[in-house]
Amino acid sequence: MEDKLKERLDNIQLEIDNVAKRANRDINDIKLLAVSKNHSIEKIKFLKKLGISTFGESRVQELLEKNEKISNIKWHFIGHLQRNKVKYLMRMDNLVLIHSLDSWRLAKEINKRAANNNRNMDLLLQVNVVNEKSKYGIELGEVYDFLRDATELKQINIIGLMTLAPYDAKKYELHKIFRELANKRQEMQNKNFDLKELSMGMSNDYQIAIEEGSTIVRIGSKLFGKRGG
C-alpha cells in the first residue's frame, strides 16, 4: 500500500511540475489538495509522513470521525454542506477552507456559527459554470452580487472560486469551462475583490485546470487508488 501511494504521489507532483512549466506558471501557485474521502486513516497518516499536510473531505460525518483519529493536519471541506451541519464544522479549528459555498442561506449560517465560535472562516464560492441541473453552485452571472452582498457578513471571507466540471466533458469543453471561471475571477479582481484561489481540477482534468490557472487541484482517486482500498 505504501509503495503504491508514494509512487502515485510522486507521479502527480511531477506531472503538476511539468504542466506548470509548460504553462509558464510558478509551481508555488499550485497546491495539491489530497481528497481522502472513502479512504482510510492509515493512508492519510502515511501521506502525512510524506509531507502532505492538508486533506479534503466531502461529508461532515466522515470528516468528524477522521479528525478524531489524527492530529496535526488541516482539512478542507469540499462537498455540499447542509446548513444543519455547519455548527459541527465551525468547532474544528483545523478546518481552514470550505470550497463549497453554494447558497446565500449557507453563507449566512456559516457567518452566524463562526461568530458563535469566535472565529472567521475562509470560503470559496462554488460556481456551476454550465448550469448543470445535477450540480450545486451559483451561476456565473450571480457571482458579483453574491460577493458584494457577502462583504456584509463579517465572519466569513470569500477568498476564491471553485467549480466541478461535468463528468463527461470533452477536452475543449473543459478548457472553456475552466477559462470562464478564471476570467470571472479576473473580472472580480478588477472590481477589487481579493480572490486569490481558484479551485478547479480533479483526477481526470487537473492538467487542463492548471493550464487555465487553477491554484488548488483536488485529487482523490489518482492519488489514493480505488475507493475503499
Ligand SMILES: *Cc1c(COP(=O)(O)O)cnc(C)c1O
Ligand atoms: C471526490 C471529489 C474530488 C476528487 O475526485 P477524484 O476524481 O477522485 O480526483 C474533487 N472534488 C470534489 C468536490 C469531490 O467531491
